[in-house]
Amino acid sequence: MVIELLTSHSSVRKYKDIPLSREEVQNLVRAGQHAASSHFVQAYSVIYVTDQGKREQLAELASNKRQFLTAGAVLIFCADYCRLASAAELHGEEIDYSYAENMLVGAIDVALFAQNVAIAAESKGYGICYIGGIRNAPTKISELLGLPDGVAPMFAMSIGVPDEANEVKPRLPVEAILHENSYDTEKYKQLLPDYDKTMHDYYLNRGSNQKDTAWSEQMTDFLAEPRRTHMKEFLAKQGFKFN
Amino acid sequence: MVIELLTSHSSVRKYKDIPLSREEVQNLVRAGQHAASSHFVQAYSVIYVTDQGKREQLAELASNKRQFLTAGAVLIFCADYCRLASAAELHGEEIDYSYAENMLVGAIDVALFAQNVAIAAESKGYGICYIGGIRNAPTKISELLGLPDGVAPMFAMSIGVPDEANEVKPRLPVEAILHENSYDTEKYKQLLPDYDKTMHDYYLNRGSNQKDTAWSEQMTDFLAEPRRTHMKEFLAKQGFKFN
Known part of the structure; x- marks a missing residue:
């Protein structure tokens, strides 16, 4: 049953006008917190955006009006070493999280946590969509949400009662993902x-937004230009210097 | 029911001597693939390590004999832009994934995917444990598994029939994680x-490995020294230069 839930996931970008209650959001976040965390650092925070003005600014900054304005809840997921710095302060210590390792741990920790939130939400009949578009304007979004040093927004999630049902997108064949004992480039080259x-x-045939393209073509176009080249400088400003 | 499954997670580090079948592993990985992926890049691969010699070497390199030698399955989760480079080659193009943004997308993509694998496994009654310890020796582990440019191991996962049941560790109070509209440092300082x-x-009271410590103390000790300072150089070698 759980596997059926996982494999039926598709992103929902259109929601009915039914907000989640604060208690529902808390329950989803609690479920998220039970994901594993590297050495139990729990290096993440979520900003739950209920203020209409802030949702409008997010919609502009991430160029995503539909979801930020209509979702039943909007959550901004952040990697967070600020709370860990506060924990160390209790013992009169400073911590140095400026290394690549720390950024990786923060990004992985918050993603494991978020995926639990997503599954919890979907198990309750809600639809969700991850929104990486907040990384288009991370500096302004961090100002908007008052994010201190040590905190960096990684992605957002919209949650709500679905007003659309998208087909499940076919994934790469498992043989192109799963290697046994050694990485095998040739196998997936044959499968692509x-x-x-x-x-x-x-x-070509899906319910909406049909297009005449294929996966490798989409990927080639998408990655033809360097992506979000401002991220290095933004992350360094927040203390993630990739030392 | 699903939320009960999520909130009952605890890491399992001791397994019965019952291997998972290749088909079971494939089914878990397929369930993993249904997690969301940024722009559908599917920027991850898994190395399923069945070779006893390689499992022994991993056990040494990651200083984790118990899990690498006794788990029912050992999976190494990698961020992967090599397959995307192959996709672009089909169209005569080269892609440049040397930016911080690309590393973040790879780390987040593989974590969302892995958390689905974890939940699928737990829903079948297996126990799992994430193992970040492979980042202690990423260069040697990449050689061992034949990882090409564009591929970086992020963490491992052991899966198997549990031979222990650990208590669920109390998480930070949700109020210390969940902020409304603005990040609130003061609130969690009061809660710590x-x-x-x-x-x-x-x-002090858990079933095994009792110790006289608290969370902030653990974190302070853990982060007192810079963590895995070799990661920057390793990742750059694989093509993730944080440009």
């Missing part, structure tokens, strides 16, 4: 053309 | 001493 055919059919 | 008391009781 067939997967492209599958995705071409999917993109 | 009580949480320390809770964790002190937990560490």
Whole structure:
């Protein structure tokens, strides 16, 4: 049953006008907190955005009006070493989280946590969508939400009662993902053309936003230009210097 | 029911001598693939380590004999832009994934995927444990598993039939994690001493490995020294230069 829930996931971007209660959001976040955390650092925070003005500014900054304005709840997921710095202060110590390792731990910790929140929400009949678009304007969004040093927004999530049902997108064949004992480049090179055919059919025939493209083509276009080159400087400003 | 499954998670480090079948591992990985992926890049791979010699070497390199030698399955989760580079090659293009943004996307993508694998496994009655210890020796482990440029191991996971049941560790109070509209440092500063008391009781009284400590103390000790300072150089070698 749980596996059926996991494999039926598709992003929901259109919601009915039914807000989640604060208590529901708390319960989802509590479920999220039970994900594993590296050495139990719990290096994450969530900003639950209920203020209409802030939701409007987020919608502008992340170029995503539909979700930020209509979702039943808007959550901003952050990697967080500020709370760990406060914990160390209790013992008169300073911590140095400026290393690449710390950024990785924060990004992985918050993602494990968020995926639990997503699954908890979907198990209650809600739809969700991850929104990486907040990394288009991380400095302004951090100012808007008062994020201190040691905190960096990684992604947002919209949650709500679905007003659409998207088809489940075909994933890469498991053989292209799962290697046994050694990484095998040749195997997936052989599998990509067939997967492209599958995705071409999917993109042409899906319920909305049809397009004549395939996965490898989409990826090539998407990654043709460097992505979000401001991130290094933004993260350094927050204390994540990749030392 | 799903939320009960999520909130009952505790890491399992001791397994019965019952291997998972290859088919079971494939099914868990398929369930993992249904997690969301940033722009559908699917920027992850898993190395399923069945070779006894390689499991022994991993056990040494990650200083974790018990899990690498006794788990029913050992999976190494990697951020992967190599497959995306292959996809672009089909169109005669090269991609540049040397930016901090690309590393973040890879780390987040593989973590969302892994958390689905974890939940799928736990829903089948297996226990799991994330193992960050592979980042102690990423260069040697990458050689052992033949990881090409664009691929970096992020963490491992042991999966198996539990031979122990650990208590669920008390998480930070939700109020210390969840902020409304603005990040609130003061709120959690007030909550940390009580949480320390809770964790002190937990560490003193749990079933095994009792210790006289609290969360803030543990964190302060853990982060007193820079962590895994070799990661920057290793990641740069794999092509993740944090540009």
